[in-house]
Amino acid sequence: MDDSYCETTPSRAAEPEPAAGPPYAACVQCQEPTEYPESTKGITLCPVCEWREAERTACSG
Numbered sequence: 053m054d055d056s057y058c059e060t061t062p063s064r065a066a067e068p069e070p071a072a073g074p075p076y077a078a079c080v081q082c083q084e085p086t087e088y089p090e091s092t093k094g095i096t097l098c099p100v101c102e103w104r105e106a107e108r109t110a111c112s113g
């Protein structure tokens with residue numbers, strides 16, 4: 053048995069950011085800041101509205 057391989061990896065709380073930073077485009081539904089940059093064209097949704105839209109789309113049919 054080799055105990056030298058039993059090293060625990062340190063838990064990291066920091067996660068990589070999807071966008072560089074503000075300004076973010078406003079959500080078309082609730083005006084909350086989205087994860088997308090302001091230069092994003094078309095409909096921008098915040099994570100919450102995006103999730104709801106996905107649920108609605110999944111329920112169609």
Ligand SMILES: [Zn+2]
Pocket residue numbers: 079080081082083084097098099100101102
């Ligand atoms: Zn929203």
